[in-house]
Amino acid sequence: MARPKIALIGAGQIGGTLAHLAARKELGDIVLFDIPDFEGTAKGKALDIAQSGPIGGFDASITGTSDFADLAGVDVCIVTAGVPRKPGMSRDDLLGINLKVMKSVGEGIKKHAPNAFVICVTNPLDAMVWALREFSGLPQNKVVGMAGVLDAGRFQHFLSLEFGVSMRDVSAFVLGGHGDTMVPLTRYSTVAGIPLPDLVAMGWTTQEKLDAIVQRTRDGGAEIVGLLKTGSAFYAPAASAIEMAEAYLRDQKRLLPCAAYVKGAYGLDGLYVGVPVVIGAGGVERVVEIKLNADENAMFQKSVDSVKGLVAACKGIDPSLA
Numbered sequence: 001m002a003r004p005k006i007a008l009i010g011a012g013q014i015g016g017t018l019a020h021l022a023a024r025k026e027l028g029d030i031v032l033f034d035i036p037d038f039e040g041t042a043k044g045k046a047l048d049i050a051q052s053g054p055i056g057g058f059d060a061s062i063t064g065t066s067d068f069a070d071l072a073g074v075d076v077c078i079v080t081a082g083v084p085r086k087p088g089m090s091r092d093d094l095l096g097i098n099l100k101v102m103k104s105v106g107e108g109i110k111k112h113a114p115n116a117f118v119i120c121v122t123n124p125l126d127a128m129v130w131a132l133r134e135f136s137g138l139p140q141n142k143v144v145g146m147a148g149v150l151d152a153g154r155f156q157h158f159l160s161l162e163f164g165v166s167m168r169d170v171s172a173f174v175l176g177g178h179g180d181t182m183v184p185l186t187r188y189s190t191v192a193g194i195p196l197p198d199l200v201a202m203g204w205t206t207q208e209k210l211d212a213i214v215q216r217t218r219d220g221g222a223e224i225v226g227l228l229k230t231g232s233a234f235y236a237p238a239a240s241a242i243e244m245a246e247a248y249l250r251d252q253k254r255l256l257p258c259a260a261y262v263k264g265a266y267g268l269d270g271l272y273v274g275v276p277v278v279i280g281a282g283g284v285e286r287v288v289e290i291k292l293n294a295d296e297n298a299m300f301q302k303s304v305d306s307v308k309g310l311v312a313a314c315k316g317i318d319p320s321l322a
């Protein structure tokens with residue numbers, strides 16, 4: 001059987017890290033794609049990673065290109081093409097420029113990789129994954145956005161610091177859009193199965209500290225943008241997208257928070273937003289609808305409204321989406 005083929009659209013900070021992680025995990029052969037001006041970057045990173053194979057003990061074909069035709073036969077496509085934030089910018093400030101990028105990439109995928117499972121990472125995430133799906137015309141269950149795995153990872157990390165326990169024993173649950181309105185769900189987040197509200201009652205932390213951790217999670221991306229000054233986070237975003245790609249390629253049936261197309265569940269009538277989903281060989285195989293209490297539902301609805309606003313803005317910019 002042929003090895004899976006993975007295309008990474010955008011050979012920047014996340015794209016390069018994705019290529020390295022995918023190669024180290026031997027997920028398949030890798031094509032790193034960028035625009036013609038950055039074809040050298042794609043080819044250079046591909047060559048550099050390939051040369052680390054004999055040292056790191058992995059084997060994969062890794063090539064760089066700016067030709068969409070090289071996407072033929074791709075099984076998984078991870079899209080990071082576009083521009084990242086600079087200090088002081090919100091993710092939503094990227095909308096106009098990255099929408100044009102989604103159009104070019106979506107049309108390329110439609111023509112050359114129509115059978116791929118597509119994971120979008122480009123911001124503002126929930127609107128860009130919707131636009132990418134529209135431009136590519138792929139089935140909704142084959143196009144998904146990465147945000148929740150990263151947001152949950154950030155939440156888990158901060159919780160493990162607060163409790164002084166291994167990150168492995170912390171499980172976190174987030175819902176909603178990727179942005180200031182994301183909804184970290186403390187009730188469904190646990191340390192070795194003990195829900196966070198119980199840990200507050202047990203005196204492991206206080207509600208105030210927990211609230212501060214929730215806020216730091218929401219601001220997790222901005223904290224890193226402020227430190228880096230020249231771009232945004234890329235190691236953890238890449239690791240998160242690889243986890244989703246692996247779930248699909250290895251039919252793992254992982255239950256992961258992703259920006260998925262929701263129609264019917266959560267009272268939504270066709271919107272990409274962060275919800276728990278099962279990812280396996282069928283792509284997004286199931287949207288998991290959990291019961292929300294009144295407070296959680298209010299936060300989720302706020303997030304949904306903000307995503308709807310961004311989708312409307314996309315339609316305003318590009319009439320072909322209306």
Ligand code: A3D
Pocket residue numbers: 009010011012013014015033034035038080081082083084085094098100101104105121122123125146147150178231232233234237
């Ligand atoms: P960066 O290092 O600038 O890489 C982006 C690459 O995309 C560059 O190499 C560009 O040349 C390339 N590019 C631009 N236009 C096109 C095009 N039309 N076709 C193909 N390639 C193109 O950015 P990055 O890797 O740090 O971030 C990439 C994106 O991910 C940005 O939009 C970030 O905001 C976003 N991001 C999302 C998250 C989420 O959790 C959702 C986290 C971190 C970053």
